Every structure is written in structure tokens, then in C-alpha cells.
Amino acid sequence: MHEIPSVPVTITDIIEESPSIRTFVFSRRFPAEPGHFCMVWVPGTDEIPMGFCAQNAITVQKVGDATETLFTLSRGDEIGIKGPLGNGFSPTGKTLAVGGGVGAVPLRLLATSGAADDFILGARTAADLLYREELSRCTNLQCATDDGTYGHHGFVTDLLRTADPAMYDTICVCGPEVMMKAVLAILIDAGCPEKGQFSLHRYMKCGVGICGSCCIDPTGLRVCRDGPVFTGDILENSELGAYARDASGRRKSF
Amino acid sequence: MHEIPSVPVTITDIIEESPSIRTFVFSRRFPAEPGHFCMVWVPGTDEIPMGFCAQNAITVQKVGDATETLFTLSRGDEIGIKGPLGNGFSPTGKTLAVGGGVGAVPLRLLATSGAADDFILGARTAADLLYREELSRCTNLQCATDDGTYGHHGFVTDLLRTADPAMYDTICVCGPEVMMKAVLAILIDAGCPEKGQFSLHRYMKCGVGICGSCCIDPTGLRVCRDGPVFTGDILENSELGAYARDASGRRKSF
Amino acid sequence: MVTLIPGDVTVGGVRLQNHCILAAGVLGTTGASLARMLQSGAGGVVTKSIGPEPKEGHHGPCVAVLDGAVMNAMGLPNPSKEFTGELDGLRGKPVIASIFGGTPEEFGEVADWFAGRVQALELNLSCPHAEGYGAAVGADPDMVEQCTRMAKHTGLPVWVKLTPNVTDITEIGLAAERGGADAIVAVNTVKAMRISTHFRRPMLGNGMGGLSGPAIFPVAVRCVWELYESCEIPIIGCGGVSSADNVVEMMMAGASAVEIGSAVVDDVAIFRQISENLYRQDGGECPENIVGCAHA
Amino acid sequence: MVTLIPGDVTVGGVRLQNHCILAAGVLGTTGASLARMLQSGAGGVVTKSIGPEPKEGHHGPCVAVLDGAVMNAMGLPNPSKEFTGELDGLRGKPVIASIFGGTPEEFGEVADWFAGRVQALELNLSCPHAEGYGAAVGADPDMVEQCTRMAKHTGLPVWVKLTPNVTDITEIGLAAERGGADAIVAVNTVKAMRISTHFRRPMLGNGMGGLSGPAIFPVAVRCVWELYESCEIPIIGCGGVSSADNVVEMMMAGASAVEIGSAVVDDVAIFRQISENLYRQDGGECPENIVGCAHA
Numbered sequence A, B: 001m002h003e004i005p006s007v008p009v010t011i012t013d014i015i016e017e018s019p020s021i022r023t024f025v026f027s028r029r030f031p032a033e034p035g036h037f038c039m040v041w042v043p044g045t046d047e048i049p050m051g052f053c054a055q056n057a058i059t060v061q062k063v064g065d066a067t068e069t070l071f072t073l074s075r076g077d078e079i080g081i082k083g084p085l086g087n088g089f090s091p092t093g094k095t096l097a098v099g100g101g102v103g104a105v106p107l108r109l110l111a112t113s114g115a116a117d118d119f120i121l122g123a124r125t126a127a128d129l130l131y132r133e134e135l136s137r138c139t140n141l142q143c144a145t146d147d148g149t150y151g152h153h154g155f156v157t158d159l160l161r162t163a164d165p166a167m168y169d170t171i172c173v174c175g176p177e178v179m180m181k182a183v184l185a186i187l188i189d190a191g192c193p194e195k196g197q198f199s200l201h202r203y204m205k206c207g208v209g210i211c212g213s214c215c216i217d218p219t220g221l222r223v224c225r226d227g228p229v230f231t232g233d234i235l236e237n238s239e240l241g242a243y244a245r246d247a248s249g250r251r252k253s254f
Numbered sequence C, D: 001m002v003t004l005i006p007g008d009v010t011v012g013g014v015r016l017q018n019h020c021i022l023a024a025g026v027l028g029t030t031g032a033s034l035a036r037m038l039q040s041g042a043g044g045v046v047t048k049s050i051g052p053e054p055k056e057g058h059h060g061p062c063v064a065v066l067d068g069a070v071m072n073a074m075g076l077p078n079p080s081k082e083f084t085g086e087l088d089g090l091r092g093k094p095v096i097a098s099i100f101g102g103t104p105e106e107f108g109e110v111a112d113w114f115a116g117r118v119q120a121l122e123l124n125l126s127c128p129h130a131e132g133y134g135a136a137v138g139a140d141p142d143m144v145e146q147c148t149r150m151a152k153h154t155g156l157p158v159w160v161k162l163t164p165n166v167t168d169i170t171e172i173g174l175a176a177e178r179g180g181a182d183a184i185v186a187v188n189t190v191k192a193m194r195i196s197t198h199f200r201r202p203m204l205g206n207g208m209g210g211l212s213g214p215a216i217f218p219v220a221v222r223c224v225w226e227l228y229e230s231c232e233i234p235i236i237g238c239g240g241v242s243s244a245d246n247v248v249e250m251m252m253a254g255a256s257a258v259e260i261g262s263a264v265v266d267d268v269a270i271f272r273q274i275s276e277n278l279y280r281q282d283g284g285e286c287p288e289n290i291v292g293c294a295h296a
Ligand SMILES: Cc1cc2nc3c(=O)[nH]c(=O)nc-3n(C[C@H](O)[C@H](O)[C@H](O)COP(=O)(O)OP(=O)(O)OC[C@H]3O[C@@H](n4cnc5c(N)ncnc54)[C@H](O)[C@@H]3O)c2cc1C
Pocket: A037, A046, A047, A048, A049, A050, A051, A052, A058, A059, A060, A061, A062, A063, A064, A065, A066, A067, A068, A102, A105, A106, A200, A201, A202, A203, A204, A205, A228
């Protein structure tokens, strides 16, 4: 049993991606591969899971206590990073990335590492389209916004349907649960759920595979350790899109 | 901090060297170099230090509880061996070994490893001359007995004096404390105490350098870890030959 | 190495598939996870500790993985009564419900939810980092006796899990025995703390935590030994077990079975791995001859 | 890493050369060995525990070196009064005599032998494997208070070394404080056992032993933390310290200095090594600002 340290890092840059989303660049690179995440220790507040958007950065959406405290930090402040954790994506062949909202975070590292050929990026509105310019440089990027302020007026699933899943060997997906559920449905229809690699979010208390708070039904697999990335065939008939457990372990429907 | 295990070994052979001295050969070789020792666990009785006379053998003189229990063991019985421990001899150039009584034990491994050119072996009486035949095969052996039943009638020191210490680069010594003290005196007289490498015996409780029961005056060096082998210059004006501490730490004069 | 003849074992009123049980609070939050651990070779599984009210647990960090140890302060997060639903798919399986409360009455209340749903109850009288629960109750022999007695009303076998953080663990073991316990589980985590020198604050959100994993194995073996010398009921050894030889060592100290928690950090397949090394049809010894044999 | 400004420190009435003291019973059997440890960089040294009668100690094996831990059952071997002779060459040096007894009177008797010969006394009220001594006395607050008071009659500063093997260590710390202790040393070894599965008997001759080394560091930090929250007198942290960062961590938990024992197994030059990493004239912080700072 070897130490999994929470490594102190200094925030060297903060990029305002949108009013409620910021990227924190830190002083140290971690050997993170696309889809890996870390547990971010916000001293005095909490430790929460965040995907690596780069080997030295995370992108955070403000949603509650810990993320709010993160938003009060400035350059020079310090946080603890425990990671890289999880299994990550394992793309092979022609690869499509499908990201929605902050789900774009782990896919960015996939794209910048050169593993994603095409990218479908969705958000509520134009201002929330994460990393748009950067992604357009390293992938063939298509966008969708719910309100039509940029790209396709509608959902990423509309674009996916026209893209024809059969063309791809791997489809890496991360985004809101309903979106991922819809993408999975498309892949099942197309007869290739196993091509889909879905990065899941579940309530994580330990991040290292011991506590059991992130386990999904019906397999009992741990999102933090056996995941966060699972192929679509494993997620068929799973809790995906139906419910998730909260901090106490109670089921909450989506 | 890594485990220093007491490895169970099976006794495969017992050689009666004399009525009160037996060699126990065991089922496993240890990477012992000349002068290394081990802590021998005699389950239910005690754990005591013994030199390696070979990488898979110890030679034991019956003197008390634990050694008596050892003498009750037969082939197929098991003991625990923790080792190799200690620093061992570090002979260079022309090497003489001087052994008295069971002090011959660690010198045997020196001789069989080819490191000893000449060997002076002493004992009370002919029957107690340990490993005589074997040593005569791999070294130029001279013997001395107190009672004159074999070789020189007198002490090993008599032979050493005629041998001229100046001829040797290294003189490895192990035997009764008074003998070692006398050898040291000869080397000091000859102006080369540093050529002498003396393997000491002190009461050892841990064998790994933590408890302090084997420390010698005035350096405070640990016989079990910094020793058991010390050069003569370090032992000049030491407790060697004067006193040693018992199990409780009280000084006992020789 | 000493190996055992394989086969079912019955300990403390529960028929187990082998001697190694998943410890409470480790991968025991959902029914699916418990089922997975049974499929991956656990001889039985203990649930996350369930209490009278839902709890979210402490703020993070909740777990620190150290060299040769794990430190946690989860804070007993649990969905309370709702958890019984998790067990629907596990009827008849060797599942033990871990429960806790602040009073004997609360223990009784929670115990009742599980009647008919599990093979036994394990009373968590030992969590070292939850105010008013766990060890706060479990260091008091009278309370232990009363809580045990209350849980026994369910008719289920009752296992009492002890804290090592007491002056004399045998006093608590004897209290459990008096209360009618069917087995003792020894031990829960050792009260501990680490501080991040960089951040100048404890590594865990809660400050204090409980130490588990290889570092506490010698402490757990000692507790099992002491209890075996003074109690009559079977003992289930827990704390730092991570190899087949560790299982045998616990048994020689007096354990009839063991629980394993932290070792899943190294490998979730630990139960299968241990079984492969622990059991031999040929050359394996009769487990009954091993239990407590080092006391001879 | 946090570093400290070098310089002498005075803790519990003793002026030390640095913050790291050789722990009792480790390389402390002879005056020469103690002198060697001072020369190799120890800030102060504690002797082997000395009692009212000479003792040979337990049968071997007395020490087992494990992965990340040491387990010992020496059985308090000591030459008794004769030991005072060992200290002749150490007048004026930062030497602390560790003493033990079975009663307050015995503590008083042994304490008297050391008046004028050492800088302070450390009461071993905590050895977990000596019948009738050590923790057998040290788990009882009244006894601890009385023993402390008796030792204080010598006029020497008195440090009281506590056992972690109690339900509430602060109770014992407060008893020492009431008895007039000048400092608390926390902690002695954790009661433990390992069994050789091959030989089917405990690895130590005595059966039970005390665990020390890195494995108990989180337990020791916790004890120091708890004592710092409840006691006024300085605390000397002991248990598993093996690096400069460990020293800082103990200090942040509330220790004014530390004792180091088992780490000498890896390297007898550990004190020099730690000092080299711990102290910086430039960039070092004031030790007083570090002690207890994690409680903020
Ligand atoms: C593998 C993984 C990767 C993630 N990557 C990112 C990312 O790159 N960017 C990003 O903005 N968010 C990411 N999240 C979500 C992020 O962890 C939560 O938004 C964050 O924990 C909220 O913490 P809070 O204290 O601010 O919110 P709270 O007020 O505590 O809770 C708000 C909501 O956040 C979620 N949440 C809270 N704590 C946790 C937790 N410990 N584990 C999981 N979810 C929690 C719950 O849904 C909760 O209802 C990721 C989650 C997971 C599991």
C-alpha cells in the first residue's frame, strides 16, 4: 500500500471561461492522461473530484461550497491535488468526442493530445461553449447551443445522429447525465454501444476506490477507480440517466 | 524500514565437532560473507547470536539454555535464522586468520572463501581444534593446544609472535577475549594494530542495532551492527579483555 | 505456508462461503457493490454502517492513503432506513448489516429494520471519529452490553465490533458476551491523525480519523489474542489483513474468520487472490486446528 | 518544506542542542553509547529505563523488525543503581534519565539516585509489556499523579512518558500535570503482537510487545494533538518520527520537541540527517510559531 499524496500546488493562472466557469492553472504537471481526474483539496472546505483539462489545470463550474471557495482563490494561492486517478479514456482508431457543459473538461485533454478527430461540443448558450477556439484548432469541431446563439440550434445528439456513429471506432462522451443517456440510446440504436466511452460523475468521497460511495447499479463498479470511463455496453440498463446517489447514499432521480 | 525476517530453516545435518560443539547444517543458504552472523531463534527458548561457519551452517558450543535446547534438536527440526547481520571481515592482501575455540567459526567461512592465506588455530586440547582438516586443505594451517595434544604446546599468540605480523596486510581474529586482547597487544607492539580485524562477542538482545545492549566502551559502537568486526586501532584502550556487560547491562570483568 | 481445507464455514451464526469477509464501510454502500464483492470471492459481506437518521458524513478529505495504511474519517454517511432497499437482491446471501446508534434504543430501532433481510447484525460500537456514536458508546462496557441485548431482540445473530482505543479490550468483549453476542469483531480503526505540514492543518476534513491497513495488523492480532484468552464466543479478526498468511496469523491468534477492508485499495480482487493462496484441497489443514493454535 | 531557525531549545526544564532527542531504551544502555548519539547529532538523550532492581529482561526474540515498524519486548533489562556510573562522562550534557518502578515509592527511590547526575527524569509509565511496571501503573491517573509527585522531590525537572494504550490519554496527561510534571512525552509503544505462522507461536519471546516506528506515527500525532488541546505543560512527541518533515508535523500537532527511537535501525546517523533537513538559517521559521500551529 503506497501513499497517494495530496500534492500542494500553487495557482499560477486563472482563466475566466464564463461567469460560473473558471480554469485554474497550477504550478505542477501531473502525468494525467485524457479522462483522468484528481481530488482537489480546498483546505478548510472539502475535497472534490475534478477532471484534468490539462496536465496542470482543472476547469471548475461554481455549484456549491467547495467550488465557491475555489472561486475566491487568486494566483499564488494553494490547493492540494491528489491524482491522476481513475482509468481514463482508451480511444482507438477514428475518434469522436461529444461534450456538453463542463463535460468538455476531460475531453479537452483528449483533443489536445491529438486523439480526437472530430468533436461535438454543446452548451446552453454560446458563452458557455468551453474551449471553443482551442478545440477548433486541434479537432474538426461542431457546436450546438440550446438557445441557438452559436452553431446548431439544439442538442449535441442532433449533430451526433447526422454524424453516423458507425463511422467511428471510439466515441468519447462527457456531459450532463441526460445527454449521456441520449447518446447511449443513439449508439444502442446504431448497434454499437461498446464504441461509446462515457465519463461518469458520481458522488465521490474517497476517489481511490475504498469507500463505495460512487458505485453504480447494477454492476457495483466504482466510478472513481473502475471508471470514471465506462463503455456503453456496460452502461446499458444501468442507473445512467435514471438516478444517482447523494452524499448519504440515498438515490435521487434525475 | 524493511522487514528483517527470521526465516524458518530445517536442520538437514548435525556434525559432532566435539562433545560440546556441534555444527548444524540447514536447508537454506544465506548470502553471508565471512564474519557475518545471524540471530538463531530456538522457538520457545531464546534468540541468540551465532556466526555463520558456512552460508548454510552454524557451529554451536553448548554453554547454557538456548544452546542446550539446540543440542536436543535432530535432523528435520526447525529453527529461525535472522541474517546475515553485522559488518563482516574485509580482508585485503596477504591474510592471516587467528582463531581460538569456537572463535574459529566465522574464520572458517573466511578460509573456505579463499581469503585466508595462513591460519593459526588454537584450542584447549586436540579434540577441540575446530575444522582442522578442512582448514588445512584451504589454508596454510598451524595449530596450538594448551595441553600440547596437537601442534604447538601453548597459545596461538606464541605462533603469532614467530609469524611476524608485519608480513600480513590483514589479520582476522576471533576467539576468547583474553586471546584477542593478547593478539591486539602483539599488533600494537608491532606498530600495526589497524591490520587486526577482531570479531567481538557481546551480549546481544536485538542483533539489529537498536537496543544498545552490545555497545562497547569507550566508542559506544554496536557490536551487532557497527561490528562484530573492529580493527585493532579502534579497540586500543577499549573494554576489550577488561570487561563486558551482561544481560542486565552490568559490567563483568574477565 | 500453512493452507486450509476449503469449504463453507459457519461463524457467529452465519454460514460463510470462506473465511474472508468484506469489512464494514468498505464498498458496502450499495447492494450492487456488496453483490460484486461476493462474486469476487468474499466469503461474506458487511454493509456500510446504518444509523437512525440519514447522514451525509464529514467534509473531505475523508480518506488519506498513506504508506502501508489508510486513514479515514467518513463520518458514518448512510441513507438510514432507505438502505434496506439495497438488500433486495441479496436475500439468502451471507450479508451482515452493520448498524449504529447513540443509545441502546436507537440500536434496537435500526436493528429491527433488518430482521429477515440479513444473516446477522454487526454493531458498530467502535468508529473513532463520530461524535456520540461508535467508540463514544463502545468504550463503556455497560452500554455495550445493553446495545447488544437490544439488538438480540431481533432474533438475528449479533456480532459486536470493538474499538482498539480502550485500555482493556477484554472488558468490552466480556460485556458483549454478557449481552448475548454471537461473535466479536476485533477491531475497528485505531484513532489517528496526520497533518499536512504544507497546509498546516490535519489531512482529513474532520481532523481525527481512524487508521487501518497493514500498519494496524500487529495491533489487531494482539486484540484478537487478548480476547481469545478471555472470551468464549468466536472472534472475527479485522485490521490490516492483506494476504493469506495474514489470515492464518489472525486465526492462530484466535480468530474464526477475518474481515478485510483497506486491502481493496491495492486490488479489488483481493478476496479471490487470498482464497487462491489460502485454500488447498491437498495439504490444507483443518481450520478448527488452526484457530487459536498459537496459544498452546 | 517547512524549516526552522537552528539554535538551542529549552523544553521541560532541559536545554537541548536541537529539537530531536534519542528515545528511551534505544542505544541508551551505556554512557558511551549515549555520548556517541549526542556526538552524532542528537539534541539530547534519554537513558534506558532504570528500575529499583537489576533485570535481565525477557527471553528472545526481543525485537522484530517489520515492514515500516519495529516490535519489541525487551522486558526492561537494566543494571539498576549501577547504571549511575555510566553517566560519569556525561556531566552537564543534555541527558535525561528514564526511570520506572512498581509504586510511587520505588519511583522516588530510583529518582534519588539521579539527582545531580542528569538534567531531568523521564518517568516510564508506559512500557506495555512488563508486568507490574510501565503501563500497568501508567493507565491509572492517580498512580501517575503520585509517581510524578515523588519524582519531583528530587528537584529535577520531571517528564512523564505516556502510553497510548488507554481510552483517554488526556486524563493521564492531566494527572501528570497535577503531579507537577514539567513535560509530557507522548507516546511509548502501542501494544501489539505478531505470530510466526510457521512456528505457530508469537514472534517475540514475551508474546506481547510494543509497536514503534513509522506505523505508529499517525497514532502519536493524534495523541500529541489531544494532549495539546487539554494540557498546559510542553509536550514532547514520540513515535515513528523518521524525517525532518515528521518533526515539523509533530510540532504542528503541539510538540515542543520530539524523541526518536526506531529510526536508528535504518541509520544511526538519523539525527544528523534530520538536522540537515530541518534547520535553515535563511528561510527557517521560528519554532515557537510552528508548535501547535495546526490547531488554529
Ligand atoms: C470524476 C468527476 C470529475 C469531475 N470533473 C469536474 C470538472 O472537471 N469540473 C467541474 O466543474 N466539476 C466536475 N465534477 C463535479 C464536481 O466534483 C462537483 O461539482 C463538485 O464536487 C461540487 O462541490 P461543491 O462543494 O461546490 O458543491 P456542493 O454544494 O457540495 O454540491 C453541489 C453538487 O455537486 C455535486 N458534488 C458535491 N460534492 C461532490 C463530490 N464529492 N463528488 C461528486 N460530486 C459532488 C453533487 O451533485 C452536489 O449536489 C466532477 C465530478 C466527478 C465525479
